[in-house]
Amino acid sequence: MTRITVYMTGGIAAYKAVEAIRDLEKKGHEIRIVMTKNAEHFVTSNTLAALTKYPVLDDLWSKENEASIPHVHLACWTELALVLPATANFIAKMAVGIADDAASTTILATAAPKLVVPAMNDQMWFNPATQRNLSFLRKNGVQIMDPATGMLAEGYAAKGRMPEITDIVKWVEDFLKQKKLLQDKTIIVTAGGTEEPIDPVRFIGNRSSGKMGIAIATAAASLGAQVKLIYGNVTTTLPRNSKIDLISARSSEDMLQAIEKHFKQANILIMAAAVADWRMQKVADHKLKKQVQQPTLNLTLVKTTDILATIAHHKQENQIVVGFAAETNDLMQNAEKKLQSKGADMIVANDVSQNVFGNDQDQVTLLDKDGTINRWARMSKIEIAKKLLKIVASKL
Structure with missing residues (x-):
């Protein structure tokens, strides 16, 4: 079992991430959720809290967080950070080190391995700025899963679509197995x-x-x-x-x-x-x-x-x-x-x-x-x- 924090960002593919969270729980992993405010336009925090049986972190300044430092506590708890789906905006924040909301602040404080599943329009994916940010993250040990080619929300087929849930879950499981390849060495x-x-x-x-x-x-x-x-x-x-x-x-x-x-x-x-x-x-x-x-x-x-x-x-x-x-x-x-x-x-x-x-x-x-x-x-x-x-x- 691995303690996984899933970062859900504001792309339409967020609704599909719910199934991935459920499948990871079935594999025996303990899941916590961090959401951006934009992600809540596609999936409610109530849905994810009901799924994980744990409050969703989406606001550092809410009443229940006044007497705590939730992003640091969650960052220390995390054994694997999974950004699903990852927008071009959130990828850019990770690359630059911007911390202006609950999600970006928490992942910046996280020392655990990071896996990123981008999902966006093909023009955003191939934009030189996005590719530069992805290259920087890869060089710093962040694992990036390439998006699939398929029908996008805009109504045409191109690269940028979030991969199938079974492929994402297998990718995470394979990474966790590899993560132990040199354990205790x-x-x-x-x-x-x-x-x-x-x-x-x-x-x-x-x-x-x-x-x-x-x-x-x-x-x-x-x-x-x-x-x-x-x-x-x-x-x-x-x-x-x-x-x-x-x-x-x-x-x-x-x-x-x-x-x-x-x-x-x-x-x-x-x-x-x-x-x-x-x-x-x-x-x-x-x-x-x-x-x-x-x-x-x-x-x-x-x-x-x-x-x-x-x-x-x-x-x-x-x-x-x-x-x-x-x-x-x-x-x-x-x-x-x-x-x-x-x-x-x-x-x-x-x-x-x-x-x-x-x-x-x-x-x-x-x-x-x-x-x-x-x-x-x-x-x-x-x-x-x-x-x-x-x-x-x-x-x-």
Whole structure:
């Protein structure tokens, strides 16, 4: 049984959501309802209160709520938030963080996983603003169910119709099963690029944004794992999630120490960070100044510790280690060599020669030590993360 809060917003499909609520209750879930005022034009709060045997939250300022903070109480109670149906307006509020009524305020205070079932006119669905908002929500771990193509309220067939109730309920049930896929597992994920200091001002770095590692950490948390996200220099927003511990590690040595500290208690290590291959033999204790008669600057570099090989060669049989091979040439040859030499269970190979750093999408190939090679189609990094984690979970 899961404690589900259903957010009903002001679309004509709201009347169909009543059946979904009833079916979810039949599955054994405990349901609470939050409604927007616009939703009450299609379904009354009395109907939903009778169905759930619990008051509907639609007004933060009603007499019965004067002495309480209902949106916070409900947000803390919630184990899964389901927006059904989701209007373009409510999706925009979620993306921007607007909290101007009971529904938007409650969902903003909710840390539980969020599932969104959009239903709207096709022109609103395909509007660039709506697609931008949906993309932002997806990148932040919100699950979006694509609307169906069918007859709309306007009298013509197009994409935007709310999916069938049986499909919605199955989607929710499948998510809840996946949510337990990595339950009670601890995963270490590394992200971003390391910085190897030259002097107090300068460093040796790379163009890694950290998006891939952060996507993996976010997806792992949504599957029930406790995540240690060890990050270097990142150019994207770090996740804020109670199941993700953020650990800063700027240099390759810092990252190695952080991994060694937590690896014994971990089930999985996924090395998505771009770790520097070289560091200064001796870091200057002062800023290296440019001299007038100095046409060149010579730096003496030494190899950094190979973190993936160091950790993978000391892992236990019940631990899984996944590495990444970011290459600009000879992708498969280099990835296969890395898989053989590092001791990892899997290598994710990606060609970074063409607009990958900082991009939301990628095309990767997964190499397994059992000899299996799977080339995946180009997809979003969050989709890659979910697909990778399902495969890793199946091997535990």
